[in-house]
Amino acid sequence: MSSETDTYKTAVNHYLSPKRQDPVKVQWENAFSSNLTQQVVTKLVQDLGLKEISVVDFGCGIGEGLTLLHQILGDLAITKDHIFYTGVDISPQMIATAEEKWADEPNAKFCLQDIREAVPNHPTQLYYSCGVPYSHLTPEEMLGVLINVFKVIKANQTESLILIDVLGRYSIEWITKWQESRWAYCMSFLAESAESQTPMMMTCYYAPELQEMFEQAAALSGCEIASLEFHDRSLMVGRHSTTNEYNPHIPPYRYVVNDLYEPGRKTDLTKLLLNCPLPAAPGPVEAFLRNFPRNGMGWLPLRPNGGGNWMDLNGLISIAIGPTNTA
Template sequence: MMEEVVTHRVLGHALAQSDPRPGEPIRVLDVGCGTGDGLALLTESHEGLAPLVAENELDYFGIDVDPDMIDTARSQHTGRRAVFEVADMRTGLPDGDFDVYMSCGVPYSHLPHDEVVEVLSTIMEKIVRTRDSAVIVVDVLGRYSLEWTPHWPQTRWPYNMSFFEDATETIHDQMSFFDRRSLDAALISAAANAGARLAGLTFTDRSIVVGRHTATLAFNQAIPPYRSLLNDLARGHTDVNPADLLLRNPAGHAPAQIQGFFALLTDRWNSIVTQSTRTTNGLTSPQHARLLAKSLLACEQQLQQGLGVGHSLAATAVVGPSTVH
């Protein structure tokens, strides 16, 4: 109910904006595909949401620079209508044209900001050369996540990638962080380089309060473990203390728009908690706990404005040739 529901919505919007050739499968290039989670997000149901595309109506091509990731993707998706290849997005984009250039799992954040522009420029040049339009989904780490308020002044810093709450092994890498303004600037620069036109540009924040590092507390130990608490609620645990769920307006240097967003979110989030437990002083049943989890996640997702205030930020753009000569 956290990442996958939001990513499902982002990818559904991208597919709806695409323009595949009549009678042919939609062609998708998953840039930085990892172990092929994008294929599952496109073709499988999530939390009652129907698959976005039937597998026989999809030509899926996933690339990743990590051979181990590609080996795992191939083994997990044996027999499916999908191709996985080792390739570096900076130098090894496959030939051919695609209806959608998707990403999930923040692959672009592995690159310095200038290289993000270079990769996007190359993709847009391919689109301009080969077709009338295609859709790009650019997934990056959000700069102003409450998971790492001490790092808000920085746009690139050493990040520990830990994917499980109790895992001791982490991957250390320099990662780039974006807000809406900087990601928008990267897309505009790339379009100018490629002689391309941007249309239908949207931004979506994902996991604002429930980013994974509110569980690991790897970068900010001054916050409650919101993700763990929401997971407990969703499992029907009634021993969660409602006071622990209350959101604190994050203390970090940020533009006024970011501060205003968090003030609004804090007010709405805390109102849901207090209203839900006002007469009971606690959670009365597993159903009560699950309903509170659902309400809080809906609050986070409905209030998002695509500002770069979540764990990750996704931009979706329709790209075509420039009409200016």
């Protein structure tokens, strides 16, 4: 079995493990992702008047995106019967697990596909992603995928929304890697020991870099970007805050915040304070982190939907795309 296969097998086990559903995951990360997903779907239903939504989920894993989509429908005028979902992933293990999990869902299908080679070409209103699939790609590969998606949107004359999930370049979790945009990322938090994990090359992005990429893809494909938003998720409390692998000085924020949800457990709140040396970074990033300890005495991490807009950890980008009238 190859190291890549081992990594995907470990990742599948991680997705299925109850240990993954810690308070930060459930109360913060899932809540934030659900809120943003609901905003996107609401725009499609209420602003564009759609009665049905076709969704393509890149890097779908075991189909967690479909769970989020079903959960946020609420009072909207559509039900899960109006959501037609296609999950795309490069991992056979992920696809097999997803197909088994969603076997009774008639509107869901899963495809083993490398999006660097092709993307589904049917009319799609929502291109979805969670779990940072785009960070697995080089910037050149990501640009190519975006161009292909934009071309499909233009060919089908759809008004589409794209939700892109990437790793933020200037995360406090990996300050030793700030000078690199692509580096060997070890998901040591998935395994019992770091030795059992093989690093994977991952690309981390800064918002202005992404905006330039989106504008380039739109220009090359003849599409128009109607709006562009950037959001931070897991600000300061990502899983590498517990490993010290890429920042030996960061407090174990995720563990400390998880402790706050444990009834009867005494938590040392001084561990929430940020006090570690920071390397050079772009001005807006430095300003945000410099002011961070003064924002509520370091309590900013306790606001699940708070944070700046410079993609400190997992950057979620929503793009509204409309076809242009140019040939």
